[in-house]
Amino acid sequence: MSTHEDSPATTTGTGGASSTGGATGAGGGLVVRGLALELGGRRLLDGVDLDVPAGRVTGLAGESGSGKTLTGMAVLGLPPRGARLSGSIRYGGRELVGLGTRAHNALRGKELAMVFQDPTASLHPMLSIGGQLTDHVRHHLRLSRRQARERALEVLEQVRVPSPEQALRRYPHEFSGGQLQRIAIAIAIACRPRVLVADEPTTALDVTVQAGIMRLLRQLCDELDLAVLLVTHDLAVMSSLADTITVMRTGAVVEHGPRHDVIRTPRHPYTRSLVEALPDHTRRLDGAG
Amino acid sequence: MPGELLLEDVVVEHGRGARRVRALDGVSVHVAAGEVVGLVGPSGCGKSTLAKVATGLVPLTSGRAVFDGVPVERNGLRRRPRPLVRLQMVFQNPYASLNPRRRVGSQLEDGRAVHPGTAPGVAELLEQVGLPADAARRFPHEFSGGQRQRVAIARAMATGPDLLIGDEPIASLDASLQAQVATLLRRVALASGASLLFISHDLSVVRLVADRVVVMDSGRVVEEGPTEQLWRQPRSPFTQRLLAAVPVADGLGRIPQV
Numbered sequence: 338m339s340t341h342e343d344s345p346a347t348t349t350g351t352g353g354a355s356s357t358g359g360a361t362g363a364g365g366g367l368v369v370r371g372l373a374l375e376l377g378g379r380r381l382l383d384g385v386d387l388d389v390p391a392g393r394v395t396g397l398a399g400e401s402g403s404g405k406t407l408t409g410m411a412v413l414g415l416p417p418r419g420a421r422l423s424g425s426i427r428y429g430g431r432e433l434v435g436l437g438t439r440a441h442n443a444l445r446g447k448e449l450a451m452v453f454q455d456p457t458a459s460l461h462p463m464l465s466i467g468g469q470l471t472d473h474v475r476h477h478l479r480l481s482r483r484q485a486r487e488r489a490l491e492v493l494e495q496v497r498v499p500s501p502e503q504a505l506r507r508y509p510h511e512f513s514g515g516q517l518q519r520i521a522i523a524i525a526i527a528c529r530p531r532v533l534v535a536d537e538p539t540t541a542l543d544v545t546v547q548a549g550i551m552r553l554l555r556q557l558c559d560e561l562d563l564a565v566l567l568v569t570h571d572l573a574v575m576s577s578l579a580d581t582i583t584v585m586r587t588g589a590v591v592e593h594g595p596r597h598d599v600i601r602t603p604r605h606p607y608t609r610s611l612v613e614a615l616p617d618h619t620r621r622l623d624g625a626g
Numbered sequence: 627m628p629g630e631l632l633l634e635d636v637v638v639e640h641g642r643g644a645r646r647v648r649a650l651d652g653v654s655v656h657v658a659a660g661e662v663v664g665l666v667g668p669s670g671c672g673k674s675t676l677a678k679v680a681t682g683l684v685p686l687t688s689g690r691a692v693f694d695g696v697p698v699e700r701n702g703l704r705r706r707p708r709p710l711v712r713l714q715m716v717f718q719n720p721y722a723s724l725n726p727r728r729r730v731g732s733q734l735e736d737g738r739a740v741h742p743g744t745a746p747g748v749a750e751l752l753e754q755v756g757l758p759a760d761a762a763r764r765f766p767h768e769f770s771g772g773q774r775q776r777v778a779i780a781r782a783m784a785t786g787p788d789l790l791i792g793d794e795p796i797a798s799l800d801a802s803l804q805a806q807v808a809t810l811l812r813r814v815a816l817a818s819g820a821s822l823l824f825i826s827h828d829l830s831v832v833r834l835v836a837d838r839v840v841v842m843d844s845g846r847v848v849e850e851g852p853t854e855q856l857w858r859q860p861r862s863p864f865t866q867r868l869l870a871a872v873p874v875a876d877g878l879g880r881i882p883q884v
Contacts, residue, residue, distance in 0.1 A: 400800045401771070514669070543668040543827060544871040548882040551873070555881060570801045573830075573873040577881045600877035614802040615875050616830040 737784025
């Protein structure tokens with residue numbers, strides 16, 4: 338249950354969100370209402386409400402086990418095996434909850450894209466970058482080899498991977514972690530998706546590299562009018578990148594609002610405890626020094 | 627004073643021939659007794675190799691490593707020289723460093739057996755790290771991630787060490803726990819009179835716990851100094867870039883300029 342819907346920026350439209358009107362952008366975004374997920378008799382998501390409008394970065398924060406990743410996976414049509422999903426995920430004019438596997442497969446990778454924490458795990462170590470960048474493009478957009486290659490070069494340039502021509506012939510182990518994450522993002526945006534789920538996209542990276550990836554995500558969101566769902570436990574990253582922040586705890590939303598309000602004047606005690614636990618807020622505890 | 631670690635001009639190379647890689651390239655680091663030193667740098671800069679040098683897990687190509695006046699030799703099958711056991715480590719993943727099939731209490735007793743008499747009792751150790759006394763009867767899997775790292779800290783403290791080395795001890799924890807566990811590590815180490823070498827890529831947490839910070843890049847020490855001074859006036863361009871890239875949770879939506 339969404340207990341705290343008291344934030345001024347929240348459109349408290351419930352259930353019957355048949356049209357994508359209101360504060361949610363005209364098209365392309367996601368509207369999640371009352372999303373629940375049960376697995377083995379346990380309720381892991383309990384009535385999650387979430388708006389992911391186009392052209393905005395929507396942050397989903399919370400500690401491990403809060404259900405933030407599960408929410409992202411449910412949006413992508415990848416709930417854990419045996420899970421029972423209820424509620425509603427509206428995308429464009431379609432309902433994603435209860436959508437068949439085939440229909441979801443057609444959407445995922447094309448209109449709903451994703452980027453995960455570890456690019457070395459999400460890229461195949463023995464396939465060239467070119468192969469991994471063109472395979473899904475040819476499948477989803479029905480392009481020829483040549484057209485797909487052109488598209489691959491275009492997106493590699495867009496994510497600023499140096500010398501794209503050569504990069505296509507190379508393999509994942511020949512790149513640094515930051516470059517690999519850029520390539521993973523290139524793969525994600527190759528089919529011109531409307532929604533990008535980014536689950537801890539910078540957590541495995543060094544701070545200097547992290548800043549570059551954050552800037553890239555921001556830019557892609559603005560330029561391509563992408564609806565970005567940013568899942569992270571790192572409130573500093575959240576504060577830099579997200580426009581609105583939704584905070585989750587044990588499968589439910591506890592707070593939701595504009596970035597500045599949630600971080601500066603959190604209403605819910607749980608959000609407050611998260612913010613106060615940050616190093617900038619923690620008083621240095623001296624033992625004997 | 628016990629707890630002093632001295633690394634002088636340490637060079638470590640891996641591999642041979644054309645594939646030879648210099649992991650540490652003439653590094654000198656000093657941790658004084660009762661001091662908390664933070665070691666920061668990007669991945670691959672040699673932070674963890676340095677910890678391995680201090681514990682005798684990698685052979686030195688050249689240079690010198692001395693702990694409490696005793697040269698650190700490479701660990702072999704022989705029993706370690708007694709004084710070197712007074713150096714203990716806390717690793718990133720507590721689940722990998724604790725025995726999953728034994729109760730926490732008996733694992734702590736093992737540690738205490740190293741220096742019987744000097745180390746506090748199991749109940750006291752658990753209390754130090756903020757765990758209830760009944761934690762001794764439980765197995766590692768019965769704890770949450772943060773609690774398990776507390777158990778790992780208690781295990782390191784059980785031997786009554788003079789120097790504690792934390793190699794990314796908070797990297798696998800939730801953001802909300804990182805500062806808490808890091809300050810706990812500092813408090814516990816200093817309360818027992820031990821010094822602490824805190825290795826992390828998270829600069830804001832290092833700022834919180836370290837008296838002095840050493841910045842490394844590609845196997846070399848780039849800069850070092852008292853924590854606050856280094857934060858206010860970083861001299862090397864590398865440190866300046868590193869500090870400028872740290873995002874701040876200020877709610878202003880600023881992406882760090884690099």
